[in-house]
Amino acid sequence: MASLRALHAFSLLARYGRAAQAAEQLGVSPSALSHLMRKLEGELGTTLVLRDGRGLTLTEEGQRLALGIGDAFERIDGAVDSFKRRSRTELRISTVSTFATRWLIPRLPEFQAIQPDVEILLSASTRVIDLERENYDCTIRLGKGIWQGVDASLLWQEHLAVAMAPGLLPAGGGLTQEALSSLRLLHSTSRRNDWPHWLETVELNHGDANSGTLLESRDLAIQAAIAGMGALVIDRRFVDQEIKAGHLVMPDWPIVELETGYWFARSPNRPLSRPVAAFRDWLLSAAN
The missing domain is CATH 3.40.190.290 (D-Maltodextrin-Binding Protein; domain 2)
Incomplete structure (x- = not known):
């Protein structure tokens, strides 16, 4: 099973389109985010992001995964936050x-x-x-x-x-x-x-x-x-x-x-x- 943390990092990258902003939201460094992307690619056996001098961009497979994940992590965050705020x-x-x-x-x-x-x-x-x-x-x-x-x-x-x-x-x-x-x-x-x-x-x-x-x-x-x-x-x-x-x-x-x-x-x-x-x-x- 793929790492949920790595999937979360990927979903943030897909949402914001910028590694620095995704890393900030996840609370890690851009290099740590890049490591999580490599880990996820290893677990799934495919290339999800392209790395060049301009940063990280999604491959066709990466776009397909992002579409499948959708807003799942946002809904999870919302549910947890709502639970924490109930009192x-x-x-x-x-x-x-x-x-x-x-x-x-x-x-x-x-x-x-x-x-x-x-x-x-x-x-x-x-x-x-x-x-x-x-x-x-x-x-x-x-x-x-x-x-x-x-x-x-x-x-x-x-x-x-x-x-x-x-x-x-x-x-x-x-x-x-x-x-x-x-x-x-x-x-x-x-x-x-x-x-x-x-x-x-x-x-x-x-x-x-x-x-x-x-x-x-x-x-x-x-x-x-x-x-x-x-x-x-x-x-x-x-x-x-x-x-x-x-x-x-x-x-x-x-x-x-x-x-x-x-x-x-x-x-x-x-x-x-x-x-x-x-x-x-x-x-x-x-x-x-």
């Missing part, structure tokens, strides 16, 4: 890091106070979550809300406003080309287009529009702004506490509305449980 009321949430750290987590104690029996499991990731296949009750996504097969509710429409340390505020505070050019611009890796978009909308230019200081995340960009390294453009909701504390200021400069927003999303094919409904209603109230 607890869990709420599994996936969202993006900036939303989690800058807005959601500071407010979660409020939700816990009104739903004290709900155990929250929060994950932050930039990848799109498959609400049908993955074990999340809901997600908070950034986008335009056009997702097929998803029940989505808009929390807020995103905007861009300029923020900086008080000591960097230009004399007089008014927006002029000279005042803007005196500032260094801060960028985050995932939002490289924010400053160019804001500048184009207000019809001004800056030498740092496509360069300047680059930070890995918006959270780091906010910390850099507090330290006086430059100015950033961001949704005010993510720096509200810093503004109230006086660590950052937002001059009375144009606020640029974006087409994207933050959305609460869930699968309409799953029952709307009490924790999910309560979290959705609380989110909508807290966001407005």
Whole structure:
């Protein structure tokens, strides 16, 4: 009989199409995953994956086996997880890091106070979550809300406003080309287009529009702004506490509305449980 662990590894590789992601899901190294594939091939007496410089791909026999296995391991994982969760009321949430750290987590104690029996499991990731296949009750996504097969509710429409340390505020505070050019611009890796978009909308230019200081995340960009390294453009909701504390200021400069927003999303094919409904209603109230 073929090794169940090796079959599980194969099913993950077939699902994700990438050895690194399959290995991560299984909790092993890519080399260990490759070893499991060789073990399975030895047990079945056939070649299941092709190995080249680009990674692992399924052979015709591998595709036939993947079709036969189908979603068996996913259903097993779901059944075991459901059994383990039977005595607890869990709420599994996936969202993006900036939303989690800058807005959601500071407010979660409020939700816990009104739903004290709900155990929250929060994950932050930039990848799109498959609400049908993955074990999340809901997600908070950034986008335009056009997702097929998803029940989505808009929390807020995103905007861009300029923020900086008080000591960097230009004399007089008014927006002029000279005042803007005196500032260094801060960028985050995932939002490289924010400053160019804001500048184009207000019809001004800056030498740092496509360069300047680059930070890995918006959270780091906010910390850099507090330290006086430059100015950033961001949704005010993510720096509200810093503004109230006086660590950052937002001059009375144009606020640029974006087409994207933050959305609460869930699968309409799953029952709307009490924790999910309560979290959705609380989110909508807290966001407005």
